[in-house]
Amino acid sequence: MRLLIVEDEPALLETLAQQFRTAGFAVDLAADGVDGEFSGKEYPIDVAVVDLGLPGKSGLDAIRAWRKADKSFPVLILTARDSWQEKVAGLDAGADDYVTKPFRFEEVLARVQALLRRSGGWSQPLLKGGGVELDTRSQEVRVAGIAIELTAFEYRLLEYLMLRAGQVVSKAELTEKLYEQDFERDSNTIEVFVGRLRRKLDPDGERQPIETLRGRGYRIARD
Amino acid sequence: MARSTPSLKTRLLVTLALLLLAASGVAAWALDSMYRDLGLRSRQDVLDAQVIALISSADIDVEGRLVPENLAEPRLAAPGSGLYAEIVSSRGSWRSPSALGSGLNLAAAPVTGERNFEYAKLADGTRVMGLSLGIRWVLEDGSSRDFIIRAAESLEPWYHEVARVRAWLLSGSIVLGLLLLAGLAVAMRIALKPLHQLETEIADIEAGRRDLLGSGWPRELAGVTGNLNALLNGERKRLERYRTTLGNLAHSLKTPLAALRGLIESGQTDRQSQARQLDRMQEIVQHQLKRAVFGGTGATMTDLPVQEALEQLRGALAKVYADKSLRISIAVAPGTAYPVDAADFLELTGNLMDNACKYSKTEVAVRAMPWTSADWRRPGLVLDIEDDGRGIPPSERTRVLERGVRADESVAGQGIGLSVARDIAAAYSGTLEIGESRLGGARVSVRLPGR
Numbered sequence: 001m002r003l004l005i006v007e008d009e010p011a012l013l014e015t016l017a018q019q020f021r022t023a024g025f026a027v028d029l030a031a032d033g034v035d036g037e038f039s040g041k042e043y044p045i046d047v048a049v050v051d052l053g054l055p056g057k058s059g060l061d062a063i064r065a066w067r068k069a070d071k072s073f074p075v076l077i078l079t080a081r082d083s084w085q086e087k088v089a090g091l092d093a094g095a096d097d098y099v100t101k102p103f104r105f106e107e108v109l110a111r112v113q114a115l116l117r118r119s120g121g122w123s124q125p126l127l128k129g130g131g132v133e134l135d136t137r138s139q140e141v142r143v144a145g146i147a148i149e150l151t152a153f154e155y156r157l158l159e160y161l162m163l164r165a166g167q168v169v170s171k172a173e174l175t176e177k178l179y180e181q182d183f184e185r186d187s188n189t190i191e192v193f194v195g196r197l198r199r200k201l202d203p204d205g206e207r208q209p210i211e212t213l214r215g216r217g218y219r220i221a222r223d
Numbered sequence: 224m225a226r227s228t229p230s231l232k233t234r235l236l237v238t239l240a241l242l243l244l245a246a247s248g249v250a251a252w253a254l255d256s257m258y259r260d261l262g263l264r265s266r267q268d269v270l271d272a273q274v275i276a277l278i279s280s281a282d283i284d285v286e287g288r289l290v291p292e293n294l295a296e297p298r299l300a301a302p303g304s305g306l307y308a309e310i311v312s313s314r315g316s317w318r319s320p321s322a323l324g325s326g327l328n329l330a331a332a333p334v335t336g337e338r339n340f341e342y343a344k345l346a347d348g349t350r351v352m353g354l355s356l357g358i359r360w361v362l363e364d365g366s367s368r369d370f371i372i373r374a375a376e377s378l379e380p381w382y383h384e385v386a387r388v389r390a391w392l393l394s395g396s397i398v399l400g401l402l403l404l405a406g407l408a409v410a411m412r413i414a415l416k417p418l419h420q421l422e423t424e425i426a427d428i429e430a431g432r433r434d435l436l437g438s439g440w441p442r443e444l445a446g447v448t449g450n451l452n453a454l455l456n457g458e459r460k461r462l463e464r465y466r467t468t469l470g471n472l473a474h475s476l477k478t479p480l481a482a483l484r485g486l487i488e489s490g491q492t493d494r495q496s497q498a499r500q501l502d503r504m505q506e507i508v509q510h511q512l513k514r515a516v517f518g519g520t521g522a523t524m525t526d527l528p529v530q531e532a533l534e535q536l537r538g539a540l541a542k543v544y545a546d547k548s549l550r551i552s553i554a555v556a557p558g559t560a561y562p563v564d565a566a567d568f569l570e571l572t573g574n575l576m577d578n579a580c581k582y583s584k585t586e587v588a589v590r591a592m593p594w595t596s597a598d599w600r601r602p603g604l605v606l607d608i609e610d611d612g613r614g615i616p617p618s619e620r621t622r623v624l625e626r627g628v629r630a631d632e633s634v635a636g637q638g639i640g641l642s643v644a645r646d647i648a649a650a651y652s653g654t655l656e657i658g659e660s661r662l663g664g665a666r667v668s669v670r671l672p673g674r
Contacts, residue, residue, distance in 0.1 A: 082512075083566060084572075084573025085570070087539060088539045092535065096542050097542065104502075
């Protein structure tokens with residue numbers, strides 16, 4: 001999942017970036033509204049976390065600009081002013097949820113995951129597809145009731161495919177979404193990771209949870 | 224430096240003085256010209272009478288001149304008396320003894336039956352008014368002869384009189400004007416006395432000698448003083464709230480601070496204990512500050528369209544609670560508006576609707592209607608927010624409203640919304656009650672009085 005953080009406080013920006021990376025996100029950073037607006041328009045962002053009180057262009061303006069440019073990725077706003085007027089203004093501008101400062105990272109993460117889940121069309125935190133169950137809250141993966149251990153990248157890959165269960169996801173899309181903008185890309189890596197994931201989810205080759213559609217990409221059937 | 228605006232008193236006095244000046248000028252001019260008109264006419268009447276008296280007493284003498292046989296008017300006989308007469312004809316003329324050496328020289332020579340008034344000057348500069356009348360005298364032999372009969376009178380005494388009257392008019396109107404201005408100044412002092420009183424009372428409030436403005440203001444000031452008192456009350460309440468909040472904040476932050484310091488000084492690096500104290504502090508800051516920020520002063524309030532604000536909140540909450548697929552219904556009597564600070568209203572209804580959404584299963588209902596009373600110029604507002612959740616049992620209702628009043632007693636996590644809403648309602652002299660909804664959950668009723 002590719003996440004954009006727009007936050008002017010360097011310490012908070014760094015901490016959030018690190019925490020989100022640990023949680024398995026590819027993270028893009030912007031320290032002001034102008035930068036944030038650009039990144040949101042130009043990169044294939046899945047979800048954005050935006051501080052409302054930014055220098056120069058405000059967070060609200062950046063969100064409005066994205067929505068005007070038909071960018072529909074979900075947006076979570078961070079606001080220090082805990083008033084309904086502020087919240088309503090943010091949600092009116094096109095944001096989807098809010099977290100007030102100060103916050104615990106778990107809270108922000110849960111909101112971001114919920115937004116991603118919702119934008120993928122899931123109303124529950126438990127995703128089911130191809131015989132696999134994935135809990136976005138606990139990041140647990142089960143097949144036929146048995147917990148599966150995955151590395152961070154494998155989990156990210158599976159979560160992305162699960163959130164889009166029923167849809168074909170191309171290798172190019174996966175590369176874009178799972179790596180940050182300055183990462184060296186190689187679509188062979190994706191193939192390697194999909195292969196590993198398949199072996200872990202389906203060691204006997206009975207279920208085939210991840211279909212390969214030649215020349216188009218991968219798909220997990222929605223249960 | 225900006226020029227200071229002249230005082231009300233100065234403005235009124237200067238305006239009225241100018242008006243008075245203009246009015247008395249016009250009055251004096253009218254009186255003066257009327258007096259002159261009348262005077263002139265009476266001068267002319269005198270000359271007319273003299274001429275007629277001369278004709279009636281005149282006869283033709285041996286030289287063929289027309290001569291008055293006796294002079295009824297003694298002034299005609301006395302030289303320099305100011306009244307002069309002459310009768311001229313082609314055969315010679317007669318002059319009254321008074322005109323001897325006077326240099327009387329009237330130019331008009333009207334034809335028979337015509338009369339002519341004119342102004343002239345005597346040799347010594349005396350200004351006179353003259354009347355010349357042309358007559359035809361019929362002799363016994365049937366022939367006739369033309370004469371011009373003239374009479375003139377000195378205008379000096381009359382001019383003198385006019386000047387005297389003018390001086391009297393001028394001084395009279397000045398005195399009258401001054402008296403009127405003095406009277407106006409006194410009247411203004413009486414009329415502006417409440418303003419002085421207001422100034423004094425405001426100065427007293429500034430100096431801390433009194434809390435509010437007194438009562439019994441004239442109708443024109445009652446609006447201002449009423450608003451001022453409302454503002455003062457609002458500010459005082461707000462100040463008290465800030466004080467309480469700051470006091471509570473300082474007081475309640477000390478405990479976790481002390482604990483944190485203790486942990487650090489004892490060299491303990493138990494992250495969880497430290498994080499617990501930080502959480503505690505964060506919670507305190509949130510609870511206490513949230514209670515203190517709302518406005519409710521009455522100074523910034525315009526009529527807020529209620530429907531619009533509620534729709535905005537519905538849109539926002541629908542996003543926040545997207546997972547629950549809630550049905551939020553809003554029923555507002557058409558045109559309902561309430562004079563309230565927009566941020567306060569959003570905070571009040573936002574907290575209540577947020578709670579309703581949080582605890583409901585599928586349904587939230589919001590109703591709003593005006594609350595009218597004969598005592599209010601602007602109506603109040605009644606709000607009902609209901610949900611189909613599990614409700615709040617009667618035994619818990621008081622406690623829920625008191626939550627967060629003191630940070631020490633606050634319950635971790637949530638629940639400050641209701642007490643904040645109650646505080647905002649109270650800032651508008653309103654009430655908040657918790658009851659049961661026909662939907663099965665809680666019903667929160669807010670009643671905000673009008674003004």
